Structures are given as structure tokens and as C-alpha cells.
Amino acid sequence: MKPDPIAEPALSLRATVVIVGGGFGGLACARALGNSDADVILIDKRNHNLFQPLLYQVATAALSPADISEPIRRTLGRYPNIRVLLGEVTGVDADAGAVLLESGMRVSYDHLVIATGSEYNYFGNDDWRTWAPGLKTVHEARLIRQRLLLAYERAELSGNPVEKRALLTTVVIGGGPTGVEMAGAVHELGRYMIERDFRSLRAEDLRVLLIEAGPRILNGFPDHLADYAADYLRNIGVEIRLGDPVQKIASDHVVVGSERIETGCVIWGAGVKATPAARWLGVEPGPGGRIPVAPDLSLPGRPEIFVIGDCALAKDDAGEPLPGLAQVAKQQGRHLGRALRRKLEQGTALPPFRFHNRGNTAVVGRNAAVFDFGRWQMKGRLAWYLWAIVHVWLLVNFEKRILVSLQWIWRYVTRQRGARLIDESAPEVPATTARSETSNV
Structure with missing residues (x-):
């Protein structure tokens, strides 16, 4: 029997399961352990869970942060x-069985679940983060929204045609699902605002560039779905640049290949890496910083420690790494929580995890999405309807599902976006005065 490090009034003979991370995997694991014979402690540096697949809609003023997030305590x-x-x-002090917090607190555990997710990878150019935020947090989504809306306001005030066009230029870096979704949504937002709400801006000055260093966008999808997405984006006016890596990002421009592109807003979606959990555990990470795990999701040599979600390098039956998708993290969390519950209550061994693919999807624009189920695929309006149904269903509770559904219906009918708010108290560096340069990749 060990003393509780977080000052409970009494000692406990129950096993303590500590879960680090309140995302898809961590929450699924905690819920599966709810009302079990274990004391569960969930630790997160934020007080809310966040439905990241819809974070791009916060960044483009379609939804508010509260629509896709909820306090973890609730x-x-x-x-x-x-x-x-x-x-x-x-x-993590694995030998002592304790998690170390920045405050100095030590939280002891019998079983530890690491579910800390991933963060954007700037490939050694972390200075770029200042000028090209990604989409992992509410703060980043609000920052992107702030910069997008301010760029249009500054363009309205500008009497210089060159500056006006630069401010109406948005550069999205990365041709994966996040980049594709952002490019389509930014173009839709900009065209609607120019046509309806601004008087000195012209739709032909709107420019959205999607930059991908590889040979095509949506690399994880079949060729014909990627081609459909590319054709759709080009038809609505998005420019796609393939095969040219980004060389530099500054406050008011990017350099792609040898071309300097003046811009009012830059958005990063070019790659992710695992959080530094491997360093906490003192293990050698695999590709992308992910931690290799056994079939039962435990850390080899440490059967009391488990790693799930984006920071875990788990493999399918064919030996291929599982993708860093929300459905993988959620299935792993639910599987591990149920398995730990049976182990603690019945003494049964933990079974291996097997992933059941529910399909990979990306929305391209209004009435356009792609769905890859492995053996068969969908694209177009039907895939867009299915994408909407799936994402509403995956929201954390019934209240959020109703709120988001009603807003989507209203937006579809009216094309209006109700979250176009600029926080006048938020710190913002004027794009025409500040500059930050970095070295080539």
C-alpha cells in the first residue's frame, strides 16, 4: 500500500491509473474505466477537450470554439x-512509478497511460511557428481567424493595389487533409465576404495558395480521390503548387522555391510529430517521434505503462504503422480502458489491440468531400453528407451535436458565418511592419 501523492485524506488499496492527455484516446480510456474498481487520475495542461477535426471551421469563422470543445471535468x-x-x-519517474508535473507535484501510479497526441513539425524551423500557426489548439485557430479577418480589413483601408492584393493572399502550407480543408474554407470565406460585405475589394484579387512539397495533395488517399480534390480546388480558384518546398516564412511573405509571395496570412499544415513523451520515458522514439509499443499497447519492458494515440507507434496485422487519426486514438483508448478494467476486476490478461478502419475522409468544400474505406471510395456531395454525419456523431455530447447541426444548416442555406469576430485586445503584429526570417529548409 502506497501513500497517495496528491494528498487524499485516506490510504487506498485500489489500483491507481494515471492518464496523461485529455484528447480522443485519453477520454475514451477514462470513460471505459468510469465507475470501475480503480482510482483514475486524468492530467491535462488544458481544462477542455477539443474536437480537432473541426478546428479549421473555428479558424474560418464557421464555428465558435465552444461549439467543438467542452470542459474535461464536465x-x-x-x-x-x-x-x-x-x-x-x-x-515520468518510471522506476518510482510517478508522473512529474511542472508545479513540482508527483502523481504516483500503478498503471500509466500516455495519450498526449502530436504537435506540428516545422522541420527544424521552429521560428516559423510565429508567422505560420498550425491547427492543434483553440488559441491557434483564433489566431488564424484574427489574421485572416484583419488582413481583409486592412485591404479595405489600403489605397495601394499591390498591397491590397498581398493582404488578400493566403498561403496554406501542406497538402494533407488539414491543408485541403483550410484552403477550401478560406476561399469560401473570402469570396463570401468580398461579394457581400466589402465595398473596395474585388473577388479577382482574392488569392489562396496551397503549397505541397510532394508530387500531389492528399498523399494518404487513392490517386483518383486526390485528383478529384485537386480539380475541385482549382475550379473554385485555389492555386496548387506541387514539388516546391518552402524556403522561408516571414511576417508578410513566404519564399517557395525561388519565388517570393507576399501574403496577409500563412497557415501551417505540413506535418506532425509526437509530443516529447519518448524523452519522459527515456526510450528511443521511432519515426515522427512516436513510441514503439507492444500489441497490447504497453511499453516494451514496462508492462505497467501504455502509450496510445498519435504518440504511439502501433502496427496493424500486416506490420504497417497505424495512422495518426482520431478514430485510431479513440479505439485504442476504449480498448485499453476496457482491458485494464477486466484485468483489475477479474485478473485477465490484456488482449492485443486490433484497429477497425472506419474510413479516412477529407472535406474539400461546399458539397464536396472524399471518403476512403479501403476497398471502396466515395467522393462528391454524398461523401460530403456522410462526412457531416460522421463528424456530428463524433462530437462529445448531444448538446454539441444539435448546436453544430443547426449552425451548419443555417450556414448552408444563408452562406453566413456568425463567428467573424476580431478580438481588439489580442496582440497582433501588423503584417506590413514586422518581419522574421529563417534559414532554408
């Missing part, structure tokens, strides 16, 4: 055996 409050701690993990 999500897990129904389970009396689960405690939520707000804190940032800085390390």
Missing part, C-alpha cells in the same frame, strides 16, 4: 472514481 464528472488535474507533465 465530460468525466459523472464518474466518482475519476479525478481531473490541471497541470503540465514534464517527466
